[in-house]
C-alpha cells in the first residue's frame with residue numbers, strides 16, 4: 001500500500017519505519033526540517049531501540065522517504081496516518097491545534113486528488129474531537145463530504161516508548177473507530193499480518209478507549225507506588241507483595257505497570273489524565289479517582305526529594321534524566337522534575353544519561369533542552385566517571401547505567417533507586433542503598 005505518515009515524532013517515526021519494513025511505500029511528512037533531514041539520511045530523529053536500523057533499511061530500499069510537502073504526500077498515497085502532537089494547554093485541556101492544522105492541510109491536498117483517500121487519525125484525542133474538529137476541517141478544506149469524497153477512521157496508538165517496535169509487531173489490542181467501511185477495509189488489509197484480531201467500534205468509543213487505557217496505567221502505577229511506600233516503611237518488599245497479588249489466577253491482573261517505583265511521567269500519562277479530568281469537569285462529572293492518581297504521583301516526587309534530603313548530603317549524582325531508560329524523551333520526566341527541585345534548593349548535581357548528551361543531541365531534542373532546560377543542560381555530563389567522582393549520594397533513574405555505575409563504585413555511598421518497573425527488581429545484593 002502507499003501510505004503517508006504525518007508527524008515524524010515518537011509515534012510517527014516508528015509507524016513510518018515499521019510500515020516500510022512491512023513492504024509498504026511510505027512517505028513521512030513533517031514541517032520540521034530537523035525531522036525530515038535526518039530521516040532521509042537514514043538517521044532516526046529519536047532514540048528508540050532498533051529504529052535506526054529500520055529507518056536505514058527503509059531509506060536503502062527506497063520504501064521510506066520524508067518530506068515537508070503535504071500535496072506530494074497525499075497525492076502519492078492512498079491512506080494518511082496522522083501522528084501529530086496533542087499536548088496539554090496550560091489549563092490542562094487538550095491542545096488540538098496540530099491535529100486541526102494537519103486535517104486542513106490534508107483536506108486541501110485531497111481537493112486536488114482524483115482517487116479516494118483515507119485519513120486515519122492516530123493522535124490521542126478526546127471523544128468527540130473527530131466529529132467536532134477533524135471531520136469539519138477535512139470537509140471544509142477538501143470541499144468534499146466525508147465517507148463519499150474521502151474516508152476517515154480513528155485508530156488509537158498504544159505503543160510504549162523504548163519498546164515501540166516490539167509493541168508495533170505485538171500489539172495488545174488493535175481498535176478501529178469506524179466512519180466508512182472503505183477505510184476500515186484498508187486498515188484490515190494492512191493489519192492482516194498481526195496476530196491480534198482488530199476490533200471495530202464507533203469513533204467515539206475508540207477515542208474513549210485510548211483515554212481509559214492511559215488512565216488505567218496511571219492508576220495502576222499510583223496504586224503500586226502507594227502499596228510500595230507502605231511496604232517499604234513496614235520493612236516488606238513491595239515487589240514481592242505485588243508479584244504474589246498478580247499470581248492469583250482469580251484476580252487475572254496483568255503485572256504491567258503494577259510495580260512499585262518512581263512517579264509516572266512522559267508525554268502521555270500526565271497530559272492524557274489532565275485532559276480527561278478537564279473534559280470531565282466540563283461535563284460536570286467529579287473524578288475523585290483520577291484526581292487522587294495525579295496527587296499520588298506528586299507525592300511520589302515529594303518522597304524522592306525527601307529521601308535525598310534525608311541523606312544530609314549535598315553533592316548528588318543523578319543517573320538517568322529521560323522519563324524512562326532507552327528513550328531520549330524528556331517531556332514531563334519525573335527525573336527532570338526531581339533535578340529541578342534539587343537544583344532549586346541549591347544541591348550540587350551532576351547528571352548522566354546516555355541518551356541525553358548535549359554534544360550528541362540533534363535538532364528537535366537539542367531545541368527542547370535549550371528552551372526548556374538550559375540550566376540543567378549545564379549539569380549534564382557525557383562522562384559517567386565525573387558523576388562517580390563528584391557524588392556523595394547517587395540517585396538512579398536508569399537501571400542499565402546503574403549496573404555500570406555499580407561496578408565503578410564499591411564504597412558505602414548511599415544509593416536511592418528510583419528505577420521503575422519491568423526492567424527493575426530491587427535487589428539487596430546489587431543495590432545496598434535505599435530502595436522503594
Ligand code: NAD
Pocket residue numbers: 006007008009010011012029030031032035083084085086098101102105122123124125157158159160161267268
Ligand atoms: P511528537 O511531539 O514526538 O511528534 C509530533 C510531530 O508532529 C512533530 O515532529 C511535529 O513537528 C509534527 N507535526 C506537527 N504538525 C504537523 C503537521 N501539520 N503535519 C505533519 N507533522 C506535524 O509526538 P508523539 O509523542 O509522537 O505523539 C503523537 C501523538 O500520539 C500524540 O497525540 C500522543 O498523545 C500520541 N501517542 C504518543 C505515544 C508516545 O509514546 N509518545 C504513544 C501513544 C500515543
